[in-house]
Amino acid sequence: MAKKLAKSAVSQKRVLDAAARIFRDYGYAGTTMRTIADEADLKAGSIYYHYKSKDELISAVLDLSIRLLIDDVKGALAALPEGASGRDRVQAAMHAHLSSILTNGDYTLSSRRVIGQVPESIRNQNMRLRDSYAAIWQDILKGAQAGGEFRASANMSLVRLFVLGALNWTVEWFKPGGRSIEEVASEFTDLILDGLSDKSAADSAVSPVKPKMRAQAPSRVV
C-alpha cells in the first residue's frame, strides 16, 4: 500500500535548493515556477506535487534558512567547555554564524532578499523564529556583561544589532577563493571585542599578529 519512499524526498529537496537559488537571484515576484522547474530539471506543473503553491515554497526556504543558522550556532555553543568565558562564547557564536550564513549562502541570501516581499503571514511566522535566534545572542551578551567582562556602559541590544548587522552583511561581499571564513571571523571578533583604536602607544609591541597581505578584488559596499 502507501509507502513513503526516498524518490519523492529527493525531488523535494532538489526543488527546494533550486528555489533558494532562483529566489536569491530574481526576488519573490521575479521568480517563476517555470524557472525553478528548469533549475530542478522538472516541469512547472510537477512542482505542485511536492509543494502546493509558490507561497509554500518560499515559506519552506525561509524557514530552513533560519533553522540552519540556529542549529549551527547552538551546536557551536554546546561544544564549548563548561566554564567558557563570555569572550569565548562571543567568538564561537560569531564564527558559527558567519560560517553558517556563508556556507548556506543560497538560503541566507534568498531569505534576505525576499523577506520584505512575502505575504505578511509568512513573514510573521518566520520572524518568530528569528526572534528566538536573537534571544540566544542576547543571553550571551548579557551574561558576559553581568560577569564584568564587557563594559557596563554598553547597551547589549545595540551591540547585538551592530554585530549581527556586520556579520549578515558579509553575504553581500564575501566570495569564496578570497579571504577565508576563519580570517574574517577572527578579524571581526578582534574588532568588536577590542576596538580599532591603538590603545597603547607605549606597549604596542604586544600584539602578536601577522600582517595579512592578500590581494583582493574591490569589495562592494552599501
Add this chain to the structure above:
Amino acid sequence: MAKKLAKSAVSQKRVLDAAARIFRDYGYAGTTMRTIADEADLKAGSIYYHYKSKDELISAVLDLSIRLLIDDVKGALAALPEGASGRDRVQAAMHAHLSSILTNGDYTLSSRRVIGQVPESIRNQNMRLRDSYAAIWQDILKGAQAGGEFRASANMSLVRLFVLGALNWTVEWFKPGGRSIEEVASEFTDLILDGLSDKSAADSAVSPVKPKMRAQAPSRVV
C-alpha cells in the same frame, strides 16, 4: 510657446518617490507601473510621459539613493575643522552615513532590495558610484592608521566592510520614535573605536580615557 515649467518636475519627483516606496515593498519584478501610478495619484500610462520605461525609473531610484549618501557624507567631512583626528573623521562619517540612510530610508531600502534583480547594465552603472563611495571610507581609515591612531594589525578593508555592514543593517530594524539616530551613531562609534571589552581592570592604565582631539598634524586624507 514652449516653456519648461515646474509642473512636470513636481510630478516627476512624485513619481520617483512613489517608485522608491513601491520598489522597496515589492521588489523589482513585484512592482507594477500601475501600483506606482496609484501611489503617485496618476494612471499607469502617464508615467511614460516622465520616464520612458520601468528600467529608467529603477535606474533613477538607484542613482539618487547612492548620490544622496555620498553628498551627505562628503558634506559632513568637509564641515570638520582642518586638523580633525582620524577618530573624529570616522565619527563624523558614521553619523552622516547613518543619518543619511535612515532619513532617506525609502531610497536606501528599495535600492538594497532590488540591486540584485535589476538588469546588469543598470547594476554596473550603479556599482561604479558605490565603489567611489567605498574609496572615501578607505581614505579615512587608511589615513588614521598611517597616523598611528588605529592598530597597525587591523585590515582596513575588513574594517570598512564591518562598519558599513553594521550601519547599513540599521535600515532593517531602526524605527522612528524609538532610539534616536544620534544615540545609535554614538554607541556604534564607541563600539568600533574602543571595543566591547572592559579594559579598566587589568590592561594599561595608560589611556583608558578618551581624548576627543589628538594634537597631530593633519593627516593627508582624500
Add this chain to the structure above:
DNA sequence: CACAAAATCAAACGCTAGTTCGAAAATTGC
C-alpha cells in the same frame, strides 16, 4: 477669453504568470 503646449487618461496589444487536471510515465510490492 482663446488657444497652443503640456500633461494626463482610457483602452488596447501581445506576453507571461501561477495554477489546474487528465493523461502518460516511472517506480514499487508481490
Add this chain to the structure above:
DNA sequence: GCAATTTTCGAACTAGCGTTTGATTTTGTG
C-alpha cells in the same frame, strides 16, 4: 512481470504585466 501506486508531464485557463497610442483635459500665455 504485472498491476497498483507514485511521480511527472503537457496543455490549457484566467489574470495581470509593461507598453503604446490617439483622444482628452489642464495649464500658461497673449
